[in-house]
Amino acid sequence: MSTKATFYHAGCPVCVAAERTVAEGLDRSKFNVEIVHLGEHKSRVAEAERAGVKSVPALVIGGQAFHINHGADLSVLKA
Amino acid sequence: MSTKATFYHAGCPVCVAAERTVAEGLDRSKFNVEIVHLGEHKSRVAEAERAGVKSVPALVIGGQAFHINHGADLSVLKA
Numbered sequence: 001m002s003t004k005a006t007f008y009h010a011g012c013p014v015c016v017a018a019e020r021t022v023a024e025g026l027d028r029s030k031f032n033v034e035i036v037h038l039g040e041h042k043s044r045v046a047e048a049e050r051a052g053v054k055s056v057p058a059l060v061i062g063g064q065a066f067h068i069n070h071g072a073d074l075s076v077l078k079a
Numbered sequence: 080m081s082t083k084a085t086f087y088h089a090g091c092p093v094c095v096a097a098e099r100t101v102a103e104g105l106d107r108s109k110f111n112v113e114i115v116h117l118g119e120h121k122s123r124v125a126e127a128e129r130a131g132v133k134s135v136p137a138l139v140i141g142g143q144a145f146h147i148n149h150g151a152d153l154s155v156l157k158a
Binding site (some may be wrong): 024062 | 086096101115138141143145
């Protein structure tokens, strides 16, 4: 069974680089990867926050949040 | 041809989580993944620094440095 991996981003250049390289680089036979643009889906900011996401881009795998470099704080996306 | 991906760490708990999840989650048909413990291979700290690594754990893929959460600053490993 594949593990759920959610990549949260906001379309920023730092986010795009992480998406193209790290998120798209994950082994699809192991992970079910979902890409979520929090700027376009603000209703999912709370979900990201509950998973421990503090900034984007971030990857949540198996309940653990991995922040990849720093594009924007999550607080900016709540506005 | 597979892309070189180098995961630099220092054995810290944050590093281990990132290694087990993100580094080991990369698609091995796309990436040639090397895991480097900078605490044990201090001679490679300079190489990581040249690649733009500021802290560990970090993944360098195709010349781009992706810092994954924050375990320790690279400066600590130079001591």
